[in-house]
Amino acid sequence: MSRWQPDAADRLKRAAVELFAEQGFAATTVPEITARAGLTTRTFFRHFADKREVLFGGPEIPALAARMIAEAPASLDPATLVFGGLQTVAETRFEGHREELRALRAIIRSDAGLRERDQRKRADLSEAIRAGFVGRGVPATTAALLGEVTVTMLYVALDEWLDVDDDRTLFEVIMATLGTLQATLAGFPLAGARGAGVSVREA
Amino acid sequence: MSRWQPDAADRLKRAAVELFAEQGFAATTVPEITARAGLTTRTFFRHFADKREVLFGGPEIPALAARMIAEAPASLDPATLVFGGLQTVAETRFEGHREELRALRAIIRSDAGLRERDQRKRADLSEAIRAGFVGRGVPATTAALLGEVTVTMLYVALDEWLDVDDDRTLFEVIMATLGTLQATLAGFPLAGARGAGVSVREA
Numbered sequence: 001m002s003r004w005q006p007d008a009a010d011r012l013k014r015a016a017v018e019l020f021a022e023q024g025f026a027a028t029t030v031p032e033i034t035a036r037a038g039l040t041t042r043t044f045f046r047h048f049a050d051k052r053e054v055l056f057g058g059p060e061i062p063a064l065a066a067r068m069i070a071e072a073p074a075s076l077d078p079a080t081l082v083f084g085g086l087q088t089v090a091e092t093r094f095e096g097h098r099e100e101l102r103a104l105r106a107i108i109r110s111d112a113g114l115r116e117r118d119q120r121k122r123a124d125l126s127e128a129i130r131a132g133f134v135g136r137g138v139p140a141t142t143a144a145l146l147g148e149v150t151v152t153m154l155y156v157a158l159d160e161w162l163d164v165d166d167d168r169t170l171f172e173v174i175m176a177t178l179g180t181l182q183a184t185l186a187g188f189p190l191a192g193a194r195g196a197g198v199s200v201r202e203a
Numbered sequence: 204m205s206r207w208q209p210d211a212a213d214r215l216k217r218a219a220v221e222l223f224a225e226q227g228f229a230a231t232t233v234p235e236i237t238a239r240a241g242l243t244t245r246t247f248f249r250h251f252a253d254k255r256e257v258l259f260g261g262p263e264i265p266a267l268a269a270r271m272i273a274e275a276p277a278s279l280d281p282a283t284l285v286f287g288g289l290q291t292v293a294e295t296r297f298e299g300h301r302e303e304l305r306a307l308r309a310i311i312r313s314d315a316g317l318r319e320r321d322q323r324k325r326a327d328l329s330e331a332i333r334a335g336f337v338g339r340g341v342p343a344t345t346a347a348l349l350g351e352v353t354v355t356m357l358y359v360a361l362d363e364w365l366d367v368d369d370d371r372t373l374f375e376v377i378m379a380t381l382g383t384l385q386a387t388l389a390g391f392p393l394a395g396a397r398g399a400g401v402s403v404r405e406a
Contacts, residue, residue, distance in 0.1 A: 179394030
């Protein structure tokens with residue numbers, strides 16, 4: 001969309017984050033956002049369905065994940081795809097924007113409607129990954145777990161990366177989160193094959 | 204609430220699920236639900252904040268999880284708590300209600316607003332578990348992952364249990380899902396300790 005204004009969506013998003021941070025999400029109108037960005041309301045609604053959507057960047061990350069999974073060579077295993085995808089998203093969408101993302105997170109946390117929209121985006125990404133792996137012949141439950149675990153690593157790592165002030169990259173924090181996940185699961189009972197007898201370890 | 208009508212919430216929920224299945228969620232009114240249940244609208248709103256909420260049973264599962272984690276002996280490790288909690292919830296809330304839960308899931312899937320509410324309930328449960336483990340001194344990232352992994356196992360297993368027609372209990376499907384999760388993570392790169400160098404396996 002709008003090849004003649006390649007940066008319109010970015011300008012609108014930056015203006016929206018500034019205004020929401022200054023005066024609150026509920027108190028800010030779309031015309032205020034477009035005035036700050038030097039663009040028209042018509043341009044706003046060409047890019048975003050509503051005021052919430054300007055914060056979330058539309059369906060692009062789920063669509064990007066779906067495309068990456070569909071177009072990857074058949075020889076690539078799910079782990080390589082998941083971590084290649086996480087690395088790409090971390091480096092091209094988040095790295096270098098830590099301050100903006102902190103402001104964005106504070107705005108989302110301030111409003112129940114924005115928190116619900118954020119959860120829906122997260123569910124959309126998990127679903128895109130699940131459907132992509134089902135399309136590659138991965139069994140249904142494994143595909144669902146790949147979707148869930150991938151978004152869990154991304155969201156938990158993103159929170160930690162925004163909470164701390166060190167010089168690790170987001171992808172380094174994602175890999176550390178994977179390490180913590182592996183250590184956590186190492187304490188779980190060994191469930192073995194599907195349908196096998198299991199017992200919960202006693203403390 | 205309403206000690207004098209211990210089954211009012213259950214009767215309202217059953218009437219609502221029947222009516223939503225018969226005529227759709229959007230087309231059903233609260234007075235129709237209360238008429239079917241033989242109760243008053245006032246009783247409905249004493250139990251549920253709105254028409255959506257009647258499907259989700261209020262805050263009880265997150266509150267139950269928070270209480271179980273807070274009151275457990277200090278000697279119990281997180282894995283025992285997680286699987287003890289999953290077993291309790293599976294056996295007391297879901298087992299024996301497979302047909303009703305299938306109808307409930309079909310209704311939730313039919314309406315975008317209900318899907319968002321369902322995701323919020325899921326996020327509330329993850330958050331209750333996270334906060335509970337932080338309260339027991341578990342490090343922040345591990346606590347967040349325990350919340351996420353627990354709800355992932357519950358929700359992915361619930362979907363599989365409702366999709367198939369075998370005689371496994373929900374808790375058996377949860378343990379099989381844990382087995383699939385462990386097998387899936389076994390294919391991931393070994394991330395090792397926090398901040399250690401990592402490399403994504405090539406296919």
